[in-house]
Amino acid sequence: MEATAAATKDEAGDVCVICLSSVTERAITAPCNHYTFDFLCLVSWLQERSTCPLCKSEVTGVQYDFRSPSDYKNYAVRSTRPPPNPPTNTLYRQSRPRLPRHASRRPYPPPTPDIALLRRRHVYRQKLFSLHVGSNRISRYRNLTPEMVTTSPDLQSRARMWIRRELRVFSFLHTDPEGTPSDEATTSSNAEFLLTYIVSILKTVDIKASHGHAEDLLQEFLGRENTRLFLHELNAWLRSPFTKLEDWDRNVQYRERLPEEFDREGRAIATEKPRRRWSRSRSPTLTRTAEWRERDAARRHAPD
């Protein structure tokens, strides 16, 4: 605790002009170069309006994740200014000359169809929330607070590991607004930005609070429904005792089994189609069985 206090003092004197507490993760506005902001505060501010909180000039980028004065990351800020000619009509789009894309001629290679990733996509498509596991000595699950994340480099690196893979689920993060795959630089900068952003959120707010602040902060990037599920799953992973994604994948439970096989489009292949053979009158039983299975699994994982 003392060490943390000393470390913060080094950078101190600096108070974030947005939240008025001392700066913990510095962010600098470009091009105006103002620096008395917390990363999370500044980015949340810029989502509302892309102007500097201090000098009101247009901000085009944020420098963050400083390892040294010359080693940091850059995030391109999307302008909130209304465009002079809103490109609502298709004519505008068609007549617009295509930009030369020499650097990105070769489209960003689609991620290799990794079965674990396809399953994660399936989870989002089907809106499957992993079943709750109670925290106790046997399950070794524990409940999480922002303080735990702030003080544990271990939790932070586990969070990063999981988030890095989970963000690959959302192909829209890897495409530019025209729908063509964006170049590698943009792609990795989007994902890197979100990674840092989410870890900052974890350190600041309680992600368990449903319909909470974390959800508001993230939904702009992932959409409301995805965000809700994403935060649920992230919390489940962080609460778990697992240190490897493979172990979590093997143990996490949903109300239905995740598929084993996928087609070329990445859609799940049903290995058997029991529904076809069953008459309509059987289907309520099916639902009840699924419910029962869910309740049973929940019971098995509940605290004693």
Ligand SMILES: [Zn+2]
């Ligand atoms: Zn702040």
Ligand SMILES: [Zn+2]
């Ligand atoms: Zn400024």
